[in-house]
Amino acid sequence: MPISSNHWGLYTDFYELTMAQGYFYCGKKDDTTTFNYFFRTNPYQGGFTVFAGLHDFLKLLLEYTFNETDIAFLEEQGFNKEFLEYLRTFKFSGNIISANEGEIMFPGEPVLQIEGNIIECQLIESMLLNILNFESLVATKAFRTKLVANGKVFSDFGLRRAQGLGAIHGSRAAKIGGAASTSNVLAGKLFDIPLSGTQAHSWIQSFDTELEAFRAFARTHPEDTILLVDTYDSLMSGIPNAITVAKELEKEGNQMQAIRLDSGDLAYLSKKARKMLDDAKLEYVKILASNQLNEYVVKSLIKDQNAPIDGFGIGTELITGKSDAALDGVYKLVEINGRPKMKLSENIEKVTLPCKKQVYRCFGDDGTFYRDAILVADENPEEAEFIFHPVYPERKTQITHLHKEPLLNTVVKAGEIIREQKGTDEIHQYLSKRSELLPEEHKRFISPHIYKVGISQKLMETRDALTKQLLKKSSV
Template sequence: MRNLTLLTDLYQLTMMNAYLETGEGNRNCVFDLFYRANDYIEYAVAAGLETAVEYINNLKFTDEDIEYLKSLKLFGDKFFAAIKDFKFTGDLYAVREGEFIFPNEPIVTVKAPLYQAQFIETALLNIINHQTLIATKAAKITHEAKGAVMEFGLRRAQGPDAGVYGARAAVIGGCKSTSNMLAGQKFGIPVSGTLAHSFIMSYENELDAFRAYAEIYPDNCVLLVDTYDTLKSGVPNAIKVFDELKAKGYKPAAIRLDSGDLAYLSKKARKMLDEAGHKDVKIIASGDIDEYILSSLHQQGAKIDLWGIGTKLITSAQNPALGGVYKLAAIEKNGKWTPKIKISDTQEKITNPALKTVYRIYDKDNMAAADLICLKDEVFDTSKPLTIFHPVETWKKTTFTEYSMRNLMVDIIKDGKLVYQMPSLKEIVEYAQKVKSEFWEEYVRLINPHIYKVDLSDKLYELKHLLINEKTEGIYLQSEKKERE
């Protein structure tokens, strides 16, 4: 991985400088990275941890970096002393890649000296926000697709990284392959592809183009049939070439539809293929598809076996940012920790204080029933009933009697050292499938999904409300005092 040390915002560095100059830089602190509820993301699929850890392990200010920073005349000696041989010395906790996560749950928690934790904020957000966004979109799309989904978005991705890491995230979210060779090489993802209109157009006519391609790839002959006219030209010519392949003992693979009314065309094409004796030939569809179009096509009885999905997957078109944030949850001074909270007029935007973790509560069928955000050191006795309540509408309570609990967060880095065995992408994909199988369809369906319960433990709830009262009283006292003055 290339050096991304300067992949940060200027203000992280000016704050770092101010912390170090005022002697606050080495205080330990806790930051949580999490996303907030929005209309598009009821659940998210965590992704990006591997890239984030690589980023942290590769941090190094080069001589050129230092020269550039000096040229800005914004930083003092303590700052340059701290970045010389900079090394992350803190702890990092995170949920596994492929984990289902919900609003306000920490995806990553950093416990480190203030100047370090602040410094890595931007890149962590950039990486986790992006990959989690695309894994989530892929999960939604593959949930509706039924057939296998191939990720085809590189040409519309927001730059090279968006294509490469987006392909990885798409696979974590459930895609089976990518068209992206660099992602295939880098992450061992199966690569797939067919042929383009330009190939067809470069030959005298469609039939010549099909024959040329079939000659080279007789064992995996996928023909794009919409260059001129799908039903009048493309499918009949494909059938001709498939007949020829069959006569030579090959098994023709598929046709691809890339435009027009996919429901209508796929049904017609299926009928034509079947009548010509090509019942085994698959139909691949592509062209501006997302989860809503998939659902609509299935309702219309479209006969499509495989999907190539590009733009809307690789950009998460409807909602192109996860909106993850990174918020201070606690800070230490002289060995004493103080929990911290960010107040907001919107109750949902008030942060959760202190070093925390998340437990998933499973019912007796081992299906996910609710998540509980709690203090990191809390212990639960699952032999006793557990009552949880909604963090805002507190009268909404649920009591579990037969249940089990699983801590979602694992130790990734301790005192700057990697303590987690990074799983392979294959293992991550298997893990993601297992996690998804623990959720009832009601929670993941496209339209009006059931809202999954994410509650706070009694202890965390109490601490949070203590701090809210402290902070808000503080403000009003201060302002009343001012008015009296």
């Protein structure tokens, strides 16, 4: 794989480089800018988004440099020598404040805020969006699954259906969202994720009979035997053969761990399997299930049908964040040389909010998440009396008396990572704790209650004044 693995400078959109060269030549290269990363809608028509990917983005950011072959390639593309000299020693030297990985975030609020010169802020845009959008998408999917799994574990089995090397960060995000383990060995090594897996149909097929295949597997894995029972016929062949082998294991003082169902009606088959295992006094043998699962199917099996399934292997939909494919996160200029900036749009929801900001989570009297307040960075949160709906300002909430926590903390200062990132396990624990504070009505799958995010009066007034000014200036 011809990736220059320590130099990710080219992992960007061509226009970032074109603009960077433009800034370089039109005297703007030392302009100081602030950009915000935020998304506009929660994935899966859900009520929240789990933020993930910060660790991986920061790793790549440190390696966001250009090596000699990169420079040569850009020269072929027509970039100018002076600008290429600039890139040769390029390194991000700005500041980043960010929400914690595993934080529960909502549309419209900044998740990261990036400050630096205009060139460095521009160049890293594509990579930032690429990593954060994807990991947040998958972490959210995984957490939705965990919310309905009723304590049953599930594993990421998605490598074979992942979008190419997206598998690497996807498996990490699945773990953050709540997967107990992954089948992806490389991700396990890179991110310290427990590995899991059993056997494929090919194992069974490679022996003359299923029973022989089961026996051979039990012989080589006496302490962690999990048998895939659907190669020929789950009820008529697979489960009876698994029971035979479990009894043989017992004679040697071992207990079979589980059987795995991988086709057919999982509710029906798991109930039949449970009864067959119990009748054979194999109450300890667990039942695992896989095959085209997602959070809706898991919910239906566990909560609606009481299927006696102890664990799930989830592939395609988890690792690709189906049916959404992408989180719609964007990266917008909000300030330049101390002056607020914004983008108008024919769609009012697409108008961006100017200014350096801070997001405060406001807690209700019962200690749960109640409102998020977006303030101008230098505002004193204790002085902001009301927050306003960004589009319908007549809808406002008093926040004076509410307990508030700032969500964005400095993670990069002058190009250096100053806040150590947590492991996937710890991030998931953080997510779980935060989730306890999110009222249930925001977690349901169907028409979840919309969590309110408001803006301060100061931010609203700055935006409105700037809008007027822009409309005047830009009209012809």
